Amino acid sequence: MLNYTIRRLFLAIPTLLFISLVIFFLVKLSPSDPTANLPLTIPPEVREKIRESLGVNQPLFVQFGLWLKQLMISEPLYWSNQIFGTNFDIGQRIISYQTRSPVMDIVIQRMPQTLTVVGTSYLVGILIALPIGIISAYRQYSFFDQAGTFVSMIGFSVPPFFSGVLVIVIFSVQLGWLPSIYDTTHVVTDWDSFVVQFKQMIMPVMVLALQTTAQISRFLRASMLDNLNQDYVRTARAKGLSEKVVVLVHVLRNSLIPVITVIALGVPAIFGGAIITEQVFKVNGLGQLLIISIQAGDVPTVQTLTFMFAVLIVLFNLVADVLYGLLDPRIRYD
């Protein structure tokens, strides 16, 4: 298993390089100018100077190489200096065209918002999905199952820009129960501020959790149904085990194998942020950062963010495979 993991990690390197190259050229192909957002009063010569200072006039491969060098060398050295107090000469860090501050600093500023909102919603979504999936399968075609199917249909088919706005209209505008804007500067210090935080999280978390719940509960239901018909379930019953043990130990343990890998594959999306939901509720997380950077043609930021996502995706694919091997004794790598 260890050998397998190491081999997979090495194989990931060319994949990631290729992905970042493709992203780089895609972003460069789009006709955007990093100086376009600057005031019109700035004379063209100055604009040209700014472009030069950003390095946009250099050949594409040089630009890509520079970014790669900054990512692989400057950034790690910088963080080493920060954390271990080393004294490396770090050179230039990756700088955002828009804000002229290091991209990594912005990412680290925004990460907590995204993780709180999107991460919580993922957890909540999974926790709701598990009992729904189990009961729906065990009582197939019951009222509960039909209701679960209906809710999942909604979760699958209603996009968050609709459900998000809908809950804002109902719970903020009409009823006035919940704030419509997520205040990222809010700090939890005591019970009251916790309640405020809780209230502002309810809507974005629920809108996102609905999607996770819909997906995971359907998946678990299908997997449970598959397993409920297996011969080993009859054996378990013939041994005189209680239904609780038959379903929650024998059937669930088998049914969770594919579900857990699906859950693992969904984790990178948490870091990616929920682009639309973050916009709707004004959560300034990573998803929102990506959108505004694309709009502004901020290549270093887009490039760095997408590269991070790519790394996470490759990593969690590996995690999913390794988990599969750990959970299913029939699967052995190497």
Next chain:
Amino acid sequence: MTSTSIERATSISDDNSPSAAPQTVLEVAGLQTVFHTQDGDVHAVNDVSFTLESGELLGIVGESGSGKSVTMMSLLKLLPMPPAEIVAGKVMFDGRDLLQLDLEQLRDVRGGDIGFIFQDPMTSLNPVFTVGFQIMEPLRVHMKLNKKQARERAIELLELVGIPSAADRLRDFPHQFSGGMRQRVMIAIALACDPKVLIADEPTTALDVTVQAQIIEIVKDLRQKLGMAIVWITHDLGVVAGIADRVAVMYGGQIVEYADVAHLYDDPRHPYTRALLQTLPRQEGEREARLVSIPGQAPNLKGALTSCPFAPRCSQAHDKCLQQNPPLFDVNDQQKSACWLEEAND
């Protein structure tokens, strides 16, 4: 095999030695099971009655689809309900009707007093739990053993069914065992709690011939040692001849002939039994040009039986066979046959 539990079991067999009068351990009467499916009801078991004496081996024979498995699973309500429904019947065991028990009480019988071995050892074990865990489960539930005791007993059981280095193999998963070994594990599970009755549903059908012979030997041997009553389901009359005391032949969801082995093989009365015996490849004499099979198709079980289900394939069928389903007639005190030809002798 020094454990108290196995000695206890062995002592039961002493009670069953020929001197002691055999007692009925299981009595099934008028069992009827229907599947309510989307295209109508399937009458899979039609008025099946039989008894099982202590220490006896009852063979149940019949073609695929004749209702053997459904009959046996009905006894312990192991069928998916719905679609299955046990419409009528009694299953007397230990002075109680199993069909009237609530699920809680029934669970004490399942795997405790009555052990079950299924047809396909490749899929009957849970792939993600170790063999040890799966053997120990019934021990902990029924015999209330602690982990250590259960482990020791599991090792004994594996040794009993002939699995070498049993202690190490407890940690293995089912996929690390061959088909025959898995069936031995299934037998060990079924025997775990010293059952009074063992129901073996085609335990060797999925295995190749040599392994098949080994498993039959093991069961014969265990029967000697432990003395439980066994119901052995198979579609191989040849296997039954070697091990059974009595045989019930099933066709169309009912028992069509019910006799002790000697009578059944010497003087089969039901035309279906005769046809089945003719399909057995002969060991002596000239070999048949090809394997014989019974012409015609297995009966359609949609709707209740109103005529003899075998009539369309029977060379001796006459009008009455098409009008009325024959009951089981006594041929002699050891043999019954559900055929109108026996009516006169009855």
